[in-house]
Amino acid sequence: MPHRRNRSNGTDGSRRNFLKASGAGAVALSLAGCSGGESEQGTTEESGDTEATETTEETVAENTSDSDEIPQGGTLVYGMSSNPDTSNYLMAGSVYSAVALDLVYDYGVEIDPVTYDIRPWAFTDWELQNEDADQPEVVFNVRDDLTWNDGEDFTIEDVIFSHDYIIENQVGEFSTVWNNIESVEEDDGDWDCRMTLTQQIGTWDSSALGACPMLPEHIWSDVDDFENYDPMEERENGPVGTGPGILTQFDPDTSMQIQFRDPEEYPLTDQDWIDEHDNLVAGGPFLDQVNFQVYGEEAAMTQAFMRGEIDTHYGTLDTDKIPEAQDTDGLGLVKGYDSGFSYMGINCRREPLDDVALRQVVSFCFDDYYWTQELQQDYVYEGDFAQSPGYSGVRPETVFDGELLEDPATQAFTFRGIDESADPDVEAMREFLENGEVIDGSEGTYAGQEYPGSLSGAEASQSEAKYDYTFEEAQSSELEDYSEEELYVDGEPISEVMNDGAITILMDPPSDYPKQSQAFERWSENMKKVGIPVKLEPTEFNTMSDMVYYDAEFDVYEMGWGGTGVFGTSVRSFxxxxxxxxxxxxxxxxxxxxGYGVAGGSSDELIMDAYTEMDPEARNEKFATALEKVYLDMPYMVRDYAKMRWPMNTADFTGAVEPIVDPAYANWHWQAYHLHQTE
Amino acid sequence: MTRISARYLGKRVVVSYITLLVIMTLLFALLRSMPGTFLASMITPEMTPEQIARLEEVWGLNEPLWVQYVDFMVNYQTGEFGMSPTRRVPVWDVIVRRLPRTLILFGAGFIVAYIVGPLVGMYLGWWRGSRKDKSIFASSLVMYSMPSFWVAWLFIWLFNYELGWLKSTYMFTKFPEFEWTIVTTLTDVLHHITLPLLSISFVGWVGAMLVMRPSMNNVTEEDYVFLAQAKGLSERTVMIKHAARNALIPVATQAIVGLAFLIDGSILIEQVFSWPGIGELIVSSVLEKDYPIAQASFFMLAVIIIVMRLLTDVVYTYLDPRIKFGGGQ
Structure with missing residues (x-):
């Protein structure tokens, strides 16, 4: 279960990565280790509470079910557009370090990539005790057949040491460990170890039992200053872990190399539960090594893939290159979901945006079809809930028997166009506001479109508009050429209510993101046609993140990535x-x-109820309910979920698991266990 | 013969030092005025305000700005660049690793540009007004107008994508399948450096030529040139030994400015060619808000330019015997 983060280098991919790093991404990715349950033929298959959407694109070859038939050997070359930071796992904050280091270290448990169940990894079995106490306990047993990559045996003492070390040093990158775990001690009963939690945590099995990387006591007990420790300086083969990988080269400016241990030395991928899945193969990794190459920029990396210099790269293939890759023999795309979503955040503190009704109308005006189909050429799914469809276990339509991404309840805020045209249904939206309506979760027709009612029974924080809306003579110059009428809030023109005379939308500079800017232009025009003055304000990412996360000085902002994690736990952070x-x-x-929860509605109670629920099924339902309430209250207008297309040299390599969430990072370790040479 | 006095040299050193302090102050101010801090990428949702405050303390961000400024000025003058918050290693280590690569690439680029540029400038200046002069001059202006990164992409497309002759990334082959010997190392570096070097030189030589050409043209009217011709010396000898040597003086001054421009250009060129030098480091560190790395990188470039400027003053006196600095002359 990788716990990595990353920073921005200004490119789109990296901007997303920064957000993975900076927000719930850290949590999301810390819990990421799973995929949907679709078979590689592109058909739909349900496994547990997982359901993946049907796809028809050509994909890489099927997995071989028998690991004995899989050829051993080969070097996969993996490109990256940014440098790794350090080979010290406790300090590594970059995903570009993590893609290598996650193969060196193991955790206590693993999330089943098919069913989302928590599965044995370094720990064989466990039990929650005193679950009603303020500080519940977890007892567990430790595998006795693991070895560190320097040949030493892995022991119970190592497990206790790992937890102690991270808790005592309050290692920032692993704050989950010391926030959730009070202590780990040797058990004096039938179990190997006893873990005491700091509080009741619904996701104790992943967020506590699976939070801590296993560190060798014989190495780290000599490390007093973990922040300045450099494993590559200490040993030729760098960091010592129980994982299958050995970091043999680490030049952060240009390259890294992971060599895999003999499969017989690594029993963790040879477990029955892995074999039970049709699309997983036990017994990996099958490669000899992975060479990581760093490129100065994304374009150079993409070109390197297209020319065959590298076999794959971090992230999804540039959408402009997808057709070319599909038409090129020997190049393939591994289907996957993004681990998060892109969204627009609305400042719930600011009048009249503190009204759910107005936020819902703002959402009606965004032309989803124009964005997803015309501009993004169907390489994204239309957005709805603040949860990746890849992590469908807590999505409301999955939990409450709806169809993933297709259920009518997910379409409450789709664009209101006249007869499904690109012209906004101005009258319907004005009427919605004038009548004080709110899509509050109950069935009905709203702004000209039917809504079947919420899936979970969630209700919006308001059942009617907070303000009295009317449309009268336009005062704002922003509306010139668009509307002669302007929205009045309690008798006052909205242009006078808003600080800047209009709703200001912070967006990325059009020169960097021309398609996005086209979509925002259309969105703003639609709002203006309704009578809502809007200004688009191109803002560089660093400036925007400051205005948004530190100062809360904005009306609406857009962000390329946000993620709420496999089990939706980061809903709390957002x-x-x-x-x-x-x-x-x-x-x-x-x-x-x-500022949602402080103003403009709240889901605090639902979120905390879910967060502290110890029963997994009930917890999923509660998170799904909270997510649906957030959807109705609209602090975030989720724009889309990217369809990841992970590039792969299919002439030489096969066996990738798909469709899978974030195959190049969050689930990269699973890919590394499966990829192998073609016959 | 000493053409420069110790007093004058001392003055120039002091002025250079003050210039460096001003640059450092500007660096500090400009980078601090950037929005946000690198802490944003270190903070996780689970962190309490106390934990965040501890992080700020560890990285010295809780101190008043003036304290940060004083620390910065003192530390930098003692060679203490601190730790990189994003790379988790001493900044000095990163700089030391990266700077030689930049110096190799841009040193080579500089040499090529300032061999080709003055030679062509000499030729065009000598034959000013001829058809060759006009056509080469016009072509070179077109080349000069091209952004070096765009030229770089064109070269990559042609020599790497289409012809496959040259490498377009790194300084060495990563994970080579050959043994490292002196010959293979040199061949490999040449294979990698040629494209970025071409991209730098393609535009870089024109600057030198543009200065040399009019300078050469001016000296052709000088008496000593006529005298040399009257003595029956060959045209080649007059052009090179008598005219070009004197015409070179403004080129020497321009070379320092040219070097600064070359280093400016390194930022983009290194990015395009994944050349792991200071330029690429500057881009990533600025975007990551890694102040210590960004400051140190800019600082090192400033030091190089200031030192070069100082050296020019000294070299100047040797290029032109008429120039004497200091000593009341």
Missing amino acids: FHSDFAKEAYEEETYAYNST
């Missing part, structure tokens, strides 16, 4: 009032940027 700026005494980075 939408609970405890994580809003108002909750902190000093100015600091506040994850709840929109």
